[in-house]
Amino acid sequence: MHGEDTGGRVVDPACTIAIDDLPDGLIVADADGVVLAVNRAAERLTGVRGAVGQTMEEAFPFRDHDGREWWKALDVHSGLPTRSRAPEKPLHLPGGQELYVAARLVRQPSRGGEVQRVAVTLRDGGTRARLERSRADLVTTVAHELRSPLTSVKGFTATLLAKWERFTDEQKRVMLETVNNDADRVTRLITELLDVSRIESGRLEVHRQVVDLVARTQRVIAGRVAAGEPAGRFVLTYGDDLPEMWLDQDKIDQVLSNLVENALRHGRGTVTIDIESVGWGVAVSVRDQGEGIAPELAPRVFRQFWRGNSRRRGGTGLGLFIVKGLVEAHGGTITVQRAPGGGAEFRFTVPTGTPDFA
Secondary structure (H helix, E strand, O other), X not given: OOOEOOOOOEOOHHHOOOHHHOOXXXXXXXXOOEEEEEOHHHHHHHOOOOOXXXXXXXXXXXXXXXXXXXXXXXXXXXXXXXXXXXEEEEEEOOXXXXXXXXXXEEEEOOOOOEEEEXXXXXXXXXXXXXXXXXXXXXXXXXXXXXXXHHXXXXXXXXXXXXXXXXXXXXXXXXXXXXXXXXXXXXXXXXXXXHHXXXXXXXXXXXXXXXXXXXXXXXXXXXXXXXOOOOHHHEEEEEOOOOOOEEEOHHHHHHHHHHHHXXXXXXXXXXXXXXXXXXXXXXXXXXXXXXXXXXXXXXXXOOOOOOOOOOOOOOOOOOHHHHHHHHHHHOXXXXXXXXXXXXXXXXXXXXXXXXXXXX
8 A cells, every 4th residue: 555655764564454444544653753554544534645754743633622733732752651542532634524533652662662653543523423413312212201101100109109098999900000001111112222232232142943933923913903903904924835934032023013013003004914935034024004105215214213204103213223133133134115005015034044043
């Protein structure tokens, strides 16, 4: 990438090996601040080309929010001889773009030696800001969703404790059922948050066993009917050649339940669930007869907090994000499109697995 700079300094080959493969920006300078190497990510983030041989102050005049020059403040020759890093902080270039910049001081010998090089890493400030906004949105959503059931639980329990003798057994039963339902709602919310955390951190575990997808779907439908939905609103079709499937039963139940709930909440008419073999696995389609999802909105459906344009919004907007994570944890895929008869069709495919595949 870079061999020798214009000032006659020989660039250390160790500084240039494979740094273009790094996802984050990387700038390597010597102890005097002369740039030795810049990877492509750093050039893209900063918009600076041909920086090798220039000084850091010339090529990358980073400043903090108070206008202080970052490289001068870093002052690599001062401080304790054990100092090895500068923590990441938001900095600006003259063009106005914000980057998160950190530095590592490479010493020789490594303990207490003179600084030989400085490795500067860059991250996109816009990406960090979007992540922070997403986390703030999650906190706001959680607070909002928790407030209603907890207020209800607190109100009913306080009333029962203060005026127990004034209520009939039937009134007590109704209030306790409400408390129980609200406690279930809080539990579901906490479960969703844990799932989001595991999906985002890559810590979602899949415990496989033989799963009868038809039987699990029938169970989900029976649960919705028991909750008050008309049995005639559901149609289940499936092929006779379905292979043996090794899946995480709890997670597949969650996927099916969320997709059926989504069809009931945002769709209208009949909810059709179709299960078919696709050679390398099984595909499950869940269709409704509602307004469907506009093609331009399809890419957003599986993002956090998507609720569509239904009048019956409700929920946290995390369900489909979790569904996608659970399906992909099985090695599968999920898509959304317009159903043949109108409405939305969610279709997920999971491969035929074995215990060894888990």
